[in-house]
Amino acid sequence: MSETSSATIVAEMPDARDLGLHFVFTTYGVAVRIESNDDRVLAKAKAIAKKAFLDRLEFIIDDNRSVDIIFGIAVIEGGAFQLRENRENISETPSEAILMNFFRSYLRVSVAERSKDWIFVHAGVVGYNGRAIVIPGNSFSGKTTLVAELVKFGAEYMSDEYAIFDSDGMVYPFQRDLSIRVNGDRRNAVETKLEALGGRAAMSALPVGLVICTEYVPGESWAPVRLSLGNGIKEMIPHTISIRLNTSLALKALNTGLSRAIILKGARPESGPVAKEILSLADSDSNWS
């Protein structure tokens, strides 16, 4: 069966107010409405939304409820797919798989940007002896690899994507399966269960003990420099999703959250030896717990 054979095309309605079918949910304080003109596509979008936020969705029945953002996935003539944001077309592709992959990422970022109570920082996070180790970084910087190594050496898994701060600077778990790349190639990323690494999950929010601003550079030696609090927050800002829309809260949460943390910056070599050194540093820090 082709990807679109079961599609029920209502109409190509670039200016229509609604694609006909929809559901509404809230997550992390953000209300989202998702629309489609195809019930199969809508069901898929629902599954993606649930997975994107680890089932932390509250579905809303009230159709008149105002929302923060509206997404639409339209099946258009010719079987292509359109992604709409607030009823404006933002992307179009003949591949349903690519559109859904894009939608999952876009949905996560959109909620992270609009959350008023939570600050999402793109980072890997583990817990260790009651405090969090936060590793901010862009995609392809090697966060997940380092997180996986830390977990193998006894740290508790919190996230390989987001450090989620509350306004008091505590970091909350966001434990999706780890997306581990084979030979650094994104196309070969494998969703890996925590259990497969022999790891444990952190169960509660933790204060930050250590921030590691790093990226993998082959052949580099591990010689990070310690940053001041202000410079540490500055390094976190490019990875803070809501920095433009919720600047005050983001700066406050980072200031509070990092106020008792050691903040290090430096390129790193292979993750195994570095993970050991990071945990040794935590072990030797008298302020750790």
Place this chain on the structure above:
Amino acid sequence: MNNPQFPIARKSGLVVQEVPDEVLVYDLDTNKAHCLNKTAAAVWRSCDGKNSVSDIAKNIQAELGSTVSDDLVWLAIDQLSENALLENELQSQFAGQSRREVLKKIGFASIVAVPVIASLVAPNNALAATSCACVNPGACLTQTTCPSTVNCNGSGICAP
């Protein structure tokens, strides 16, 4: 050399976070984050349009308890101006001199930390930082932190 100018700290379009011994400033217009060290922050706070550079030097001397030269204040003013953290444009005291030359001159004469403003730009595209997802090559143009800004690969990632 006396250069009686009266700098004014910019207030609008900025979010300011006080950090022990530093000030963090986020510029909403340029999406730049600036970290001002203690000396740069002290100078910036004194830029009220009423204080001359010499007045600011005296204020900071009183605040930090160490001798502060006009040159040191000018070094901060130059950086504040460069980062659009002042309302008014001032004629630099150091025209024709490199910052290295100025630092050398000040460095030996001052025990107060040299003013430093470290800056970073937040990315335009939050998606780039988190996933590099795309549906076509055009979507990669602004994803400048991804492995490719020209290619959307078969997996829908801005990468070769």
